[in-house]
Amino acid sequence: MTTQDEISVEIVAAREAYEKGRADGGHAVHHPSRSYAPYRSSVLRHPRQPLVAVDASGDPEAVELSGPVFGATDVTALDSDLTRQHRGEPLGERITVSGRLLDGRGRPLRGQLIELWQANASGRYAHQRDDHPAPLDPNFTGVGRTLTGDDGSYTFTTVKPGAYPWRNHDNAWRPAHIHFSVFGQAFTQRLVTQMYFPGDPLFPYDPILQSVTDASARQRLVAAYDHGLSRPEWSLGYRWDIVLDGPSATWIEEGR
Amino acid sequence: MPEPTTAAVPATPPAPPGAPGRTPPWQTPPGPTPSQTVGPFYGYALPFPGGGDVAPAGHPEAVTVHGYVHDGAGAPVPDALLEFWQGGPGTGLPGSMRRDGVTGGHLGRNGVDFTGFGRIPTDADGHYTLRTLPPGTPAGLPYLSVCVFARGLAHHLYTRVYLAEGHDALLDALEPERRATLVARREEGGTGHRSYRFDIRLQGDGETVFLEFR
């Protein structure tokens, strides 16, 4: 099995190749390459042909420029508090995760669905196929959703997830993270991503985080500890804004 | 080399980076939040009952679109998640994922309105089934928009399902072999309702055309 050292050499090589390209005048690349060999599962699951460009401005009625609308009845108040979905309190460090959903120009995206899922405090998912020998928590499922407010804001109450092993290579461990799924006003703004916690020592070893080879883009996946968000005798606060790109359908805003 | 992982301890608490009221609204962000793979464990979080049943039950015009997702070795992809979108402005009614306000349980679509949004995890054989209404695209040839997520896929992929051949700006710009990957094949069946086969190949021979919107 591939060792961590071998994976780390590949991670550094990919990052240095990107940085050299930048120094030579290349564009910033915000998203991970789909062809990132240190993440072994990507090898057979990325297209080899270049993507075919569609000029959205040339077809303002393209289906992709609108997106699903989510109504108030799609979520319940309980959905955004992952610590209250069972009879008892889940184990772990209670946290509040809050931020704003914005488009590329910094405008709030309101009424949009944000879904999240995560491992419990021990690093175990409530998923059939997660066989990591860490305890399940009968008081924690790790699934939440919410709709953004008028200012694009969202808030979840949950527990800090644990790191967990995976089988990408020998001794592979994922840094603690929360999976997010986000909708914007256009289907082209769709985003699935992961939020990380500041200062995690596993960052340099993780091919999934490091698949984002641009250092400042990678930093945008890391939440900030925000003492002003921490609630006395209750929870620690983390702030994480989510910014969507892709051509946005500003012209449908009127109808909402 | 790996990044430094420890920062010097600041002498004074840092200012919160974006506390409420402190971030000026409409400030241009430094860049988009990067994508990350959906991973293997979304299955208990994202799919919802009836996610592939976009057409109201018993609708006489309902069509079935189904097929397999394959990787570059031709193996089925059992942990892909497909999302379909075909509504235009005004047709995306609330209610694809409704929940009961009292129990929090899944209510689903109201069974009457067409919401245009489908979400389907592939099964153990890499197979998916969508039951929907024929798309009506304002201009040009009608199609379903598809967004593909999977473990191993660091950033989702967009493609389109065309249910018929014809003149279309995107299709007409493609080589015939590539063009064919976007057109669903009508299946003959005795069920009395229309069925289409649409496979997605992430890589290699017959690789599906994937799209980038600018």
Ligand SMILES: [Fe+3]
């Ligand atoms: Fe995970």
